[in-house]
Each structure stands twice: as C-alpha cells, then as structure tokens.
Amino acid sequence: xxxxxxxxxxxxxxxxxxxxxxxxxxxxxxxxxxxxxxxxxxxxxxxxxxxxxxxxxxxxxxxxxxxxxxxxxxxxxxxxxxxxxxxxxxxxxxxxxxxxxxxxxxxxxxxxxxxxxxxxxxxxxxxxxxxxxxxxxxxxxxxxxxxxxxxxxxxxxxxxxxxxxxxxxxxxxxxxxxxxxxxxxxxxxxxxxxxxxxxxxxxxxxxxxxxxxxxxxxxxxxxxxxxxxxxxxxxxxxxxxxxxxxxxxxxxxxxxxxxxxxxxxxxxxxx
Numbered sequence: 636x637x638x639x640x641x642x643x644x645x646x647x648x649x650x651x652x653x654x655x656x657x658x659x660x661x662x663x664x665x666x667x668x669x670x671x672x673x674x675x676x677x678x679x680x681x682x683x684x685x686x687x688x689x690x691x692x693x694x695x696x697x698x699x700x701x702x703x704x705x706x707x708x709x710x711x712x713x714x715x716x717x718x719x720x721x722x723x724x725x726x727x728x729x730x731x732x733x734x735x736x737x738x739x740x741x742x743x744x745x746x747x748x749x750x751x752x753x754x755x756x757x758x759x760x761x762x763x764x765x766x767x768x769x770x771x772x773x774x775x776x777x778x779x780x781x782x783x784x785x786x787x788x789x790x791x792x793x794x795x796x797x798x799x800x801x802x803x804x805x806x807x808x809x810x811x812x813x814x815x816x817x818x819x820x821x822x823x824x825x826x827x828x829x830x831x832x833x834x835x836x837x838x839x840x841x842x843x844x845x846x847x848x849x850x851x852x853x854x855x856x857x858x859x860x861x862x863x864x865x866x867x868x869x870x871x872x873x874x875x876x877x878x879x880x881x882x883x884x885x886x887x888x889x890x891x892x893x894x895x896x897x898x899x900x901x902x903x904x905x906x
Contacts, residue, residue, distance in 0.1 A: 651738070670725060711731070762850075771846050
C-alpha cells in the first residue's frame with residue numbers, strides 16, 4: 636500500500652484538561668500518514684486522482700480550531716475520522732498528535748498520541764417475519780447506508796425461509812449485505828441495535844418473531860468472543876438462510892477459522 640505523509644504540521648489550538656489551555660491555547664504538531672494507491676495519479680500526472688495534501692492540512696486545522704477537547708486522544712480520533720470520511724479512497728490513516736508544551740512541570744520534549752484507523756468490511760445478515768417484511772429489510776439497508784460511518788457495498792436478493800428454533804411463527808424474509816464501516820465490532824453492534832429499535836424490534840421470545848433482525852456474520856478476519864458478541868457468528872455455518880444470500884454477494888469470502896469459502900460452507904450443509 637502506498638502512503639502520503641504529512642509531517643510536522645503546526646496548529647495553534649485550545650485543547651487540554653486545564654481551563655487555561657482552553658482559553659489561552661498552545662501549539663500542537665500533527666503527523667498524518669494516509670494509505671492509498673497512488674498508481675493512477677502517477678500514471679496520469681493528475682492531482683485530482685490523488686490526495687491533495689494541502690487540502691488535508693486545512694481539514695486538520697479546521698478540526699483542531701473549530702473544537703475544544705480535553706484529551707489529545709480525542710483530537711487524534713476526530714482528525715482520523717474526518718480524513719477517512721472526506722477521502723473515501725483512503726483505506727487507512729495514522730495520526731499522531733504531539734503536545735510540546737504539555738503542562739507537566741517536568742523537562743520533556745513532547746507528549747504524543749498516535750492512532751491508526753481503517754475501513755473495515757463486514758457482512759450483515761438481515762431477517763424479518765413481522766409486518767411488511769420487505770419494507771423492514773429495505774429500510775434497514777437504507778438506514779445503514781445513510782449512516783456516515785457505513786457504506787453498503789453489496790445487497791443480496793431477499794429469500795423466503797422457514798423459521799428455526801421451534802417457535803410457531805410466520806416465514807422469514809432473509810438477506811445479506813456487505814458494508815464498509817469505520818465502526819469497531821461493538822460499535823457496529825450498538826448501531827445495528829439502534830436500527831432494529833427504529834423498526835420496533837422487541838426481544839421477548841428467544842428465536843421468536845421479530846420485525847427486524849440484524850446480525851454481524853463476519854468482520855474482516857476478526858475472531859472474537861465475549862458476553863455480547865461472537866465473530867464470526869457462531870451459527871452461520873449451520874444456517875442455509877444465512878449462507879445462501881451471503882454466497883450470492885461473497886462466494887469466495889473465507890471463514891477465518893473454518894478456512895472454507897462461503898460457497899464451500901453452503902455446499903457442505905446441503906449434502
């Protein structure tokens with residue numbers, strides 16, 4: 636991956652825990668490394684095919700001067716997010732915020748926070764078996780795509796499937812989407828719960844009927860498990876109603892622990 640680097644950008648801004656820092660302000664030094672392909676710009680010698688680093692410098696200055704934060708961690712987070720939202724062609728960015736005049740009453744060169752943020756690919760399974768099922772699924776796709784930290788890249792056809800779990804209920808309409816997101820797994824889960832709530836999702840009966848069900852199936856190559864989230868989804872390899880629409884949009888996506896493609900997983904449960 637190619638990089639475009641801005642190093643040592645000086646901005647006078649008003650960030651800090653102390654009240655005086657928010658009033659008087661001080662100098663901050665910012666470094667930014669942007670990860671992207673420069674091939675097309677190089678071959679065409681066209682600045683519009685690249686990232687204009689002068690514009691990025693002005694964007695960083697706006698973020699720093701239009702806000703007042705207590706922590707330079709927050710400053711770095713907001714700069715990284717602003718750059719990734721402005722330049723969709725970037726895959727990742729590393730931002731370092733240095734505070735050379737940090738008020739710690741000791742001899743120190745500088746205090747620095749450095750973070751790397753990137754775009755993530757996530758597969759989301761959608762299901763509904765109450766009310767206008769198609770409207771719920773299409774509405775969820777629209778809400779996800781309109782969120783500033785998410786972009787829907789692919790949408791499968793919606794298929795009718797029988798319910799599982801033993802609870803008497805109507806058939807489901809199911810589908811899968813591929814999204815690009817700046818959310819962490821848990822942030823994405825929280826966001827999807829909000830979308831579900833917007834469609835009057837109620838969690839009363841386990842495996843019961845619902846207006847909208849949104850599950851994170853895979854997220855990059857992440858393998859994780861805690862009290863609230865398991866990735867990859869622990870039931871995905873057993874569910875044709877997940878694998879069939881997922882196979883439509885990502886047949887060659889590889890399950891990070893099974894080391895099998897989605898099409899191979901689908902074929903396996905059909906045998």
